[in-house]
Amino acid sequence: MTPTPDAMSPVSRTALSVARVRAYESGRPDPLFVDPYAAEFAVAAGMPTEVPENTRLSGLAAGLVLHIRLRTRFYDDRLTAAGAEQVVLLAAGLDTRAYRLDWPAGTRLWELDLPPVLAFKEQVLDSAGAMPRCERDVLAGDLLDPGWPRRLVAAGFDPQRPTVWLAEGLVVYLSAEQAAGLLTAVGSLSAPGSRLLMERGRDVSLTPQDPALAHVIALWQGGLGPDTDKWLDAHGWQTRTTSLAEAADTLGRPLPDGVGRTSGFIEAVRTTAR
Numbered sequence: 204m205t206p207t208p209d210a211m212s213p214v215s216r217t218a219l220s221v222a223r224v225r226a227y228e229s230g231r232p233d234p235l236f237v238d239p240y241a242a243e244f245a246v247a248a249g250m251p252t253e254v255p256e257n258t259r260l261s262g263l264a265a266g267l268v269l270h271i272r273l274r275t276r277f278y279d280d281r282l283t284a285a286g287a288e289q290v291v292l293l294a295a296g297l298d299t300r301a302y303r304l305d306w307p308a309g310t311r312l313w314e315l316d317l318p319p320v321l322a323f324k325e326q327v328l329d330s331a332g333a334m335p336r337c338e339r340d341v342l343a344g345d346l347l348d349p350g351w352p353r354r355l356v357a358a359g360f361d362p363q364r365p366t367v368w369l370a371e372g373l374v375v376y377l378s379a380e381q382a383a384g385l386l387t388a389v390g391s392l393s394a395p396g397s398r399l400l401m402e403r404g405r406d407v408s409l410t411p412q413d414p415a416l417a418h419v420i421a422l423w424q425g426g427l428g429p430d431t432d433k434w435l436d437a438h439g440w441q442t443r444t445t446s447l448a449e450a451a452d453t454l455g456r457p458l459p460d461g462v463g464r465t466s467g468f469i470e471a472v473r474t475t476a477r
């Protein structure tokens with residue numbers, strides 16, 4: 204059957220836009236990462252995989268594209284360095300790290316997202332003959348449903364063992380209350396030494412107007428806002444934030460003037476027992 208993204212909700216369709224950016228980056232002569240399946244998702248969804256010549260992006264769009272490119276590589280490096288036996292990708296979307304990163308032997312990885320996006324993903328990956336490079340399980344469901352931790356444990360996740368969690372491109376779509384509930388659940392499943400990787404939330408009242416992106420901006424609720432790290436520090440984690448500008452400099456892609464100055468990536472280590 205031909206995979207189709209038709210059943211995806213607007214928030215799940217943002218995963219297609221992320222895959223499209225990863226396809227562009229993978230096709231550059233000096234890519235920060237190569238995701239061999241990103242273009243397959245875009246093609247299956249009927250999206251272009253090359254940037255049309257003379258494309259002019261607004262400041263906000265250029266910032267988002269750069270943000271996705273940089274955060275993908277930033278998290279790739281952190282996930283690989285963490286060396287955890289358990290990895291959980293919250294709102295995995297069309298993330299193919301299970302297939303493209305060099306995982307230590309014995310790594311178990313769980314991907315959680317809404318059912319339509321995972322159904323589309325599995326069809327595309329199956330058609331491409333993709334083979335995971337770790338033990339991979341997929342859990343379709345809503346992360347706002349309080350039953351997901353129980354389902355994760357039933358799928359073999361062990362809360363007594365350290366885990367690395369990735370919540371990439373997720374919290375901005377949640378309210379502060381929803382983000383706090385989700386992160387509280389993550390904390391309750393995290394043995395000391397577990398790690399959590401995620402972006403800072405956003406003060407959505409400061410988002411510039413951009414008619415071309417109005418459909419995306421309308422989905423943003425901001426999560427716990429710019430003080431997400433403070434919330435984590437007060438709830439059993441010790442955080443370190445890398446600004447987008449620092450990540451950009453380290454990765455050799457300095458930010459253009461005025462782009463993404465408030466964005467940052469959080470690395471949190473669980474310090475307390477659950």
Ligand SMILES: C[S@@+](CC[C@H](N)C(=O)[O-])C[C@H]1O[C@@H](n2cnc3c(N)ncnc32)[C@H](O)[C@@H]1O
Pocket residue numbers: 214215216217218221222293294295296297298315316317320344345346347370371372373376
């Ligand atoms: C911008 S995409 C990011 C996907 C992926 N983490 C990445 O960076 O490639 C946002 C993802 O969040 C997922 N999502 C949003 N709300 C969710 C919820 N309540 N439960 C599960 N997944 C959710 C969407 O389905 C979508 O795949």
